[in-house]
């Protein structure tokens with residue numbers, strides 16, 4: 001049989017809106033066949049849409065022979081169904097739809113590349129190869145519903161706290177934080193780069209709007225093969241004028257807490273589906289704060305891992321710390337030598353006014369107080385072996401009354417893996433970009 005057109009049909013409801021109030025009413029639903037069972041004289045279609053699913057029941061003799069025959073559908077066929085809502089205790093949600101007409105809008109091959117019934121989990125690479133199909137799974141619907149609520153809650157928290165949403169350019173003329181890890185592109189006849197962070201622009205704009213945030217893409221040309229690195233990420237960046245690291249630590253922990261309250265409030269069923277309702281709980285604030293040096297001591301003594309002062313914390317070190325401190329916590333006052341030029345040195349200039357936000361073993365965010373004095377900033381560039389001339393237009397803004405400022409950048413996908421209990425960051429983006437993967 002050929003497929004059909006929608007013609008005049010339009011959905012009257014999403015599955016979630018088909019409630020017992022609608023019993024005996026006619027509805028038109030649209031979606032995909034999650035499951036199909038043929039028991040001879042009885043056929044069941046589980047029709048899913050973006051909000052859930054409803055059972056379509058076809059009993060020979062009750063529905064017309066024509067529609068009974070037509071209902072021989074395959075997994076993930078795209079259908080529209082017109083029918084009457086009935087109360088039926090044994091059906092999921094206590095509701096079934098007895099169809100009067102069905103339109104088959106598109107078909108699928110006999111065998112789908114991945115299991116969509118939810119009975120087994122297909123290997124991640126195969127799922128990613130067929131991502132638009134894979135994203136229809138109940139599990140993925142839950143993951144991305146939670147992502148949506150993270151962004152929604154974060155935005156409303158920030159608006160409530162007088163932040164302005166900014167958008168900074170993603171095509172840049174020179175390196176943001178030093179020449180490494182950038183993707184070069186052709187910009188007409190010149191070389192340009194994809195930005196690795198909104199850092200410099202958000203700093204500039206803190207000198208205009210005082211409290212700014214951006215939720216936007218960054219590109220990291222690192223050949224990392226870990227379960228926490230991607231080449232294209234979305235970051236939540238914020239910057240506050242007339243503030244320092246302490247202010248940022250306070251607002252970030254409050255934001256984290258508020259977002260988790262929002263996720264639990266609006267997406268509890270998604271958390272339950274992922275088995276996270278008892279794990280993604282509202283954290284107490286303030287978060288514990290440890291200095292880099294304190295944690296180095298802990299690692300070198302109790303945790304038996306030799307790390308030299310001044311080194312970054314290895315994955316192994318982070319894993320050990322995460323077992324010791326499983327919740328949210330801050331690591332502050334990192335050695336200046338491993339921090340970028342725009343970070344403010346501490347009173348003891350070996351250290352810096354910088355921090356990471358961790359959840360267990362995983363880094364979620366980095367931030368700190370920034371240098372706002374131009375002379376110091378030029379010196380900091382030189383100390384890092386960078387050429388101040390390459391930063392001329394950025395440095396010029398510091399001639400015009402740049403206020404003291406501080407901020408952070410937080411990786412949305414990293415946080416989503418934590419909140420959903422995912423094993424691999426590639427599950428936390430719709431179309432991940434890794435050194436190997438450029439499609440789909």
Ligand code: ATP
Pocket residue numbers: 220222228229230231233235363364365366409410411412413414425
């Ligand atoms: P890491 O040390 O874990 O590689 P980073 O210190 O290089 O991260 P930052 O420059 O501090 O990362 O970026 C701010 C945040 O953006 C990080 O805390 C993390 O949540 C996220 N992030 C950074 N790089 C990546 C990446 N390649 N893939 C996914 N998320 C990232």
Ligand code: MN
Pocket residue numbers: 356363365366
């Ligand atoms: Mn970092």
